[in-house]
Amino acid sequence: CGRLFSGELSRDVEMIPSATSPIGVMLRKATLELQMQLELFARVHAKSSADTRGETPLPRKRKETRKDGERDAREKKKDEGKDKDGGVGGRGLEEIGSRRSEDEWRERLSELRPFDARLAAVQRGFLLDGHRGVGKSCVLNYLIPWARENNWLVVYEPLPSRYAREIGDIKRSSAGVYIQSSFSQEFLERLGRFNRRLLEELPVARRCYGQAALDGVHRLYAERSYHSLLEKALEKDLDEIREQRDEELKRGSPHSGKDADLLDSQLREEILLARERLALWHTYRREVSIPSMKSRLPNPASVWEIAEFGLQNEAFATQALYEVWEQLKKQTQLNVLIAVDEWNECFPVSEYVSMRYEGTRFNGHIPAFHLSTPRLLSRFDDAQQFQRGLKICATSWRRSNRRDYRPDLLGVRQEEIRTVRNFSPLEFANFVAYYHKKKILHEFPREKLDYFYMLSGGNGFQARRLLASLY
Structure with missing residues (x-):
């Protein structure tokens, strides 16, 4: 059966025997290659963890x-x-x-x-590319159930474009990120629906817990936005100190014995002011408090408790989502698969508008990667930060015309790109024969095979639409 339907087997089509049907399953070459990569990834990391425990x-x-x-x-x-x-x-x-x-x-x-x-x-990430309708989403739709069946923790986002196009409440943070609390809750709910058991088994890495701010950026980065306010408060206090010391000099007040050996009075005053500035800076910085879920959830027992806290508290949903993401990067117990369809939709402008982007190349619209949820999914190079994770992204040209772009600017190397192409004439014949064996098509005339190949151009989406409507 495999040879009968394989056609140009070494190129793009393979028949896999089925355990429940006399007719096998037709898969693309990219599907089999990525499945083998997942198997290799799981096998190598299982051996690595066993060697670490001394069980080999x-x-x-x-x-x-x-x-x-x-x-x-x-x-x-x-x-x-x-x-x-x-x-x-x-x-x-x-x-x-x-x-x-x-x-x-x-x-x-x-x-x-x-x-x-x-x-x-072992590679940590792959990008599925190709023209519209060639079957990139079908590749993901096969790999995701396979990974879940093999006890992988799968984080799957099929429609990142909805976060930039659907209506929802957004709030701008001091770091310039627009918080999408309701969408973050939906993301956490979908994550827990399929992975709750695995998340309950994962312990929390205390060293990285509580480092995210409300918008998902690092807590230290969020504190930088308050530095300008601290500088203004410092200058005001230092001006008062200078006036006070000028009055003391006029009254002839002696200096402290510690600085009596300094001959240059101007240098002495600069040193004293520098000491005052440093002391005031540390005092004011300790008073700056970044809101954090750690104050309300200090000791979560598992990663699921963090996600559940975000589901119950909408104000902390985005922070909880980023905390869960960071915990998945640090864990080494489970294989993690990050699957993102429509990955290229994380980069155009969104439907949201803001006066801050007037006069820019965004023409008043907020870029999608400035929204908290697409921002989390847009980084391809963060696949290297997962200690036991693999990332697969797929492009989609449903809403925009496919044009020349440079994935290397987004951290994608050439060897990480897998291109899914249209069917060749022999592969298209096998595709039609497979549909006929599966009783999806009825009474398809063999002599019209070349004609329908010309109409569809070997594109799977166009061929399914034509054949399903006519036969």
Whole structure:
């Protein structure tokens, strides 16, 4: 069956046997390649975590062979020692023991070196590209159930464009990010619907918990917006200190003994003011408090408790979403798959308008990547930050014309791009035959195969629309 429907098998179409149907499943080459990458990723990281725990004993046959060889060597040395001096031959046994440990380490290193190279060679992200209707979303729709069936934690976003086009409340933060609390709650709800059991098993990494602000940016970055206010307060206090010291100089008040040895009075005043500035800066900075969910949820037992807190408190939903995202980056227990369809929709301008963008190249519209939810999904290079995660993004040209663009500017390397193309004539014939075997098409005339290939151009979406409406 595989050869019958394969056509140009090495190029783009493969038939996989089905356990529930006499007719197999037709898959694209990109689907099989990415599935193999997921299997390799899971296998390599499972071996890595087992090696970290010290749970990788040598194979049984190798251990038995090694023990037999060591036993024979010990008996041989023992007999030689007895023949030589009538003793046990202790020195010979010590040499055997040292050689044995050295051989064990050499074999262990020889096993680790290719494994480490293989672990470094595992890719962390892929971008599915191609013209409209070639089947990029179908590739994702096959990989996601497969990953869930194999106990992966899957974070799937099928429509990032809705966050930039649908109506919702937004609030601008001091860092320039527009908070979308309601959309963040919907994202968390969908995440928990499929992954609640796995999230409940994940412990919280305390070192990175509580570092996000309400808009999702890092807490230290959010504090920078208050620096200008602190500078104004500092200058006001320093002016008062200068006036006070000028009055003391006029009255002839002596300086402290600590600075009496300073001859230059101007330098002495600058040093004293610098000390006052530093002390005031630390005092005011301690008074700046960034709102955080950590004050209300100080000790979550699992990652799910963070997500549940965001579902129950809309004001902290965006912060909870970013906290969960950061926890998924740090965890090493589960395989994580981040799947984003319509990834290119995270970058055009949104339907929201703002006076802050008047006179800019955005023409008054807020860019989608300045909204909190698309901003979370827009970074492709953050796939390298997941210690045990893999990211697959797919482009979509449903709303805009496909044009030349440069994925390398978005952190996508050339070897990470997988292009899904249109069917060739033989692949299109196999596609039609497969639909006929599945009883999706009825009484399709074979002589019109080339005609419909010309009409559809080998595009899967156009072919399905034509064939479904006529046959």
